[in-house]
Structure formats: structure tokens, C-alpha cells
Amino acid sequence: AQRVTQPEKLLSVFKGAPVELKCNYSYSGSPELFWYVQYSRQRLQLLLRHISRESIKGFTADLNKGETSFHLKKPFAQEEDSAMYYCALSGTGRRALTFGSGTRLQVQP
């Protein structure tokens, strides 16, 4: 069975501080990992996926297969980064997503 774990329900940082939202997964094959973001009163939207290795809005995430982790990082948090962040996984040959429980990021001025 596949599982995504986000251990922090809430992460509060000050503006300009580094941010790391943790995500660990369990999956027996080769998963594809994603980070989705949900801003207040908005729908879920894709932030980044590990295959593309992009940096979106200053966020990066590296897939560590040894530690089965896909932590989301940003060196300098901005107030507009305040949102709910979900880590998600799709299994080999499947597009359906398994979501973690989400972490609410609060960036204080």
C-alpha cells in the first residue's frame, strides 16, 4: 500500500526565514511525487513535481529515495507563501494521487 506522511500540521515562520515542509512516503515501486498548494479560499493547484526538477515560486523539493522523502524547501519565506501544502504520490502507471494530511504554513511579518 502507498502512504504519504506529513508530520507537521502547522509550521509557523517569520518572513525571510527558511522553510522546510517535511514529506515521507512509502511505496514499493517507483513513485512520482508532487507538492500541491491551496491558498485561502482557492482550489488545489500543483506547485511542483519531482520529475520536472523545477523551482516554482522559490520552492524546491528533492526526491531522496534512500530516506523515502520529498521535503519542500524555500530559503526565504514570504507572507504570500502562507497556505496549505499537500504532498502527494502517484504509483507506477497510475495517475490517481495519494495525499498526505497537509501542512499549514503561516509566514508572519
Next chain:
Amino acid sequence: GAVVSQHPSWVICKSGTSVKIECRSLDFQATTMFWYRQFPKQSLMLMATSNEGSKATYEQGVEKDKFLINHASLTLSTLTVTSAHPEDSSFYICSATGRDNYEQYFGPGTRLTVT
């Protein structure tokens, strides 16, 4: 970008009645649509995957006779909650992917309250 809409955004129904939720892809052809359920302060749980023109694939524990999914066209999928009960009250979210695009585009969700 690709847009997915849901209708209604909020619905209240009485116990025992059925309610239909629509999910539409507005500017692309959605070969696959997904239905998720989200309880308050919890994550999204996949209910079913539907491919256009074929029967939906339900996740374990999801009653297919209770949650009827139809994906009759490349732009529309419907979820019908039959004989609704208060425990069916939840936030239902759909997403869609196109033929050549792996990314899932999410709808804004439908809040169902069963009284």
C-alpha cells in the same frame, strides 16, 4: 491554464434523497477524472477514477452503488450520492487530466450537507 468547474458549490439535502454533483473541464478534454472526498481538517481521499466512456474504478471501501459516477463525455463527469445520510456530509472535489498531460487540474469542490 486548464480550468475545472464544479456545480453546485454547496448543497444541502435531506436524509434519504439523492444529490448530483457535476464536474466539467472547461477548456480541455478530460480523458480521466478523479473524485476525492475531504473531511474537515483532513486530507483528500481518492474515491474513484473514471475514464471517459467506461465504468469508474472505485477505491477500496467506497460503495459504488452509493456513489454513482458517470463520465459520459470528455468534458463532464457526475457524482451522484444516492440515499444520502448525514455521514455523507463532506467536501467533494474532482480533478481532471487531459490526454497528453499528466497534471491533475482540480475543481473548487462541492460542500454537501445532509440533514
